[in-house]
Amino acid sequence: MYSKEEREKAIKLYIKYGKCGADVIRELGYPDRKTLVKWYRTYLEKGVLFEQYPRSSTYSLEQKKTAVDYYLEHGRNLSRTIRALGYPSRETLRSWCKELVPGFCNKHISGIKVNKEQKKEVRFEQYTRTDIVKDVAKKYVITQEKSYNWKKELFLGSEHIAMDKGKNKSQPPDDRDTLLSEIEALKRQIKRLKLEKDILEPTVEIIKKDPGVDPKNLTNREKVELVDALRDKYSLKELLDCLKLARSSYFYRRKIALLPDKYEKLRHHIKRLFDENYGCYGYRRIHALLVREGICVSEKIVRRIMAECDLVVVRKKRRYNAYKGEKAPAAENLIRRDFYAEAPNVKWITDITEFSIPAGKVYLSPIIDCFDGLVVSWSISSRPDAELVNSMLDRAIETLKEGEHPIIHSDRCGHYRWPGWVLRVAKAGLRQSMSRKACPQDNAACEGFFGLIKNEMFYNRSWKGVSIR
Template identity: 40%
Template sequence: MFSMEDRRRAVDLYFTEGMTIRKVIAELGYPSEGALVKWVREDPRYTGACRRSYTLECKTNAARRALEGEPLARVARDAGCTPTSVYQWMRRYRSEGILGLMDRRNAPMPAEPMPAAGDDVEELRRQVEVLRLENAVMRETIDVLKADDPRLDPSMLTNRERTRVVDAIRGEFGLAACLKAVGLKRSTYYYERGAIAAGDRYAVLRARVAGLFEQGGRAWGYRTIHRMLRLDESDPIVVSEKVVRRIMREGAMRPVYLKRPKRWSSYAGEIGEAPANLVERDFHADAPNMLWVTDVTQFTMDGYKCWLSPVVDCFDGMVVSWTLSRSPNADMANRMLLDAVATLRDGEHPIIHSDRGCHYRWDEWIRICEEHGLIRSMSAKGCSPDNAAAEGFFGRLKNELFYGRDWRGVGYEEFRERLAAYLTHYNETRIKKSLDWMSPVQYRRSLGLAA
């Protein structure tokens, strides 16, 4: 640390005529260049950037020594500058003499003719016209933008907004002066005028996108809406995904997914030997009823809670069966499993994969699996990616049905009806990119697997 006396000595030396940051450090041996710059800027005598200043005598002496053959590094060290500066001084001195080393402070002022009386009047008129133009630009900028818009600086306007400003004032000041005032090229101006005259060519598409966004409960993203536009049999629209995404962004059509509350867990400790993980995070199935996944999720409603337990087929994501209960008990999971095995055909024995929840380790669950030839598989303890297919289904379900909705005053039976309607839509009409933009039911019909 340096004392105040050390700092004062260094700063006073810097403000001595002809001294620079490097010269001060070379003479005193302290501090660093950054520290001295900071001290100088804190001094009341500081009026601008710490710009290195060299006297005419210093530059002339350095140039002559360099021309005589002394190493540039040695000359620069003595002058307190860089070798590059010495080289530039040497070049100017050799080509222009001492006049080449003069700056604005010591260069001779050229004699200027005295302006005639009429010149002063014309200059004043020109300045007044410039001020009138600047005032007009600012006035029209306020008109083009909202009064409380922070971009009241004309340089912050878009090209289209600048074009509107120019159109408003070009009759008074002329096109060339207006374009120069707002910083707009002539070609850009005429391009934007044509675009303004043509109007919004996506007006119809914007209305269609907004309608589909509301139809999807404000839960569909741009990919789904883009595909829905193409699949509309009555009036299909072929447009790129980028256009749909831009329209949704400009229209603030962003699905609102609230922050998820702390999740309920069905894990009750190791209450028995767990079966092996036969899936190993490979949730691909070549046919229906080969691989099922299941899990339990909680819904926190207005004054009560309820739990959903589904079976999802990994072939196409179809919800095979589901139960909703006011209590996450064994009966909820067992009824769901019995409804699922009722859909099996002879010879079908799927793998039923779950996490390590207590529902899947109780005696009745195990008995149902053994009776119907289901092959049990379990994730590792506390490892949600091992059951990613079920977790992903819950994420889509809650994003599209639950999050961002007002559930005040909605009772259990009403919620059950809404959930049933959504799961029917999920199986029959909700299209998926992974299924060539078909729903699970439509996909199975296209393969001849369903009537």
């Protein structure tokens, strides 16, 4: 809220600068252009810069009580109270009554109380037909409906009257117009649901969003694409209301889309630089080349253009690494590169190896007995997860006889530190052993087994057309 002095100063500068609102706002920093013009028009109409607007006085507690008491004592009529006192408004008086009169909203005030003798007189006059029902109701200051109810109570009882009232309320409406209006409402609801369903389909197909995305959370540009795709089936108003998109925003985006691309030359130049460097330059290197050529453009614009043109650097696929860090204490190296065993089920070694074929990657996890190189158990999967090693260990434990508790040696892979593996090892009474970090020689026997099996059946063969299944 601006003070009177601030408004006067703004009007004087507005007149001084030849009604140039931009200069006034630039110098003072306030107000906006519409407000300044409004102040100037008020000045022209009244001949003065500004008058002090009278403030509405607040009402004291005594005034509130006086108004509420008058309202209660004079028939509880809001209009009569306001005319007599000259204040306040209807809503204000109603709020005062709610504040000062307990149970004002819930208390039912009946007009006139009728005793049992008067009820009998009403019933008698109805059956003798000395007067018509309308005159009887007017005589005793009751409604015609109440007189009929008293007549029914005489023969049917009050319980039957209460049941009739509840029955009438619970019965569905028989009015034809009401049923037709309900049908129309259901049709509109079905059309609305069908519209929402039709909006979700192009959201996935055209904009390439996830199926669970809410169309209302899309950008205005994406919403405009959806509206244009569905204009043949639905009206513009229905689509804009469903997507919560303003009509002005829709036409603004349509207008922007028709403008020529100001980065068209730069777009072709960036594509050429990307192709000349074999598609291995990201947006930082492309931006550096543009700067070297004297083209001054923001790095963010280069990144946006490359994203719009799908200029993505193809990186070499990284080999799977099962090391997950030192998340749990490593077991002691009990084998110490001594892979000789005097009997079966004394020393076990295990590891995971990868087979990469055009159809995908396959992972093999065996347990090998150091006594004779026998594969005790093995499992194979397209995912190197906990199930791969746990299922292998369960089958190996089933082969043990009573009293056999071999050492099971592995590397420091995360699979052998997960709670599932550690719990199985402890429950079976096995002794866990681990290699040193980044030292494959500590598990050389298992690495040699992988090299042998790959030389004999994997290398120097074509795996095209072979499924990983």
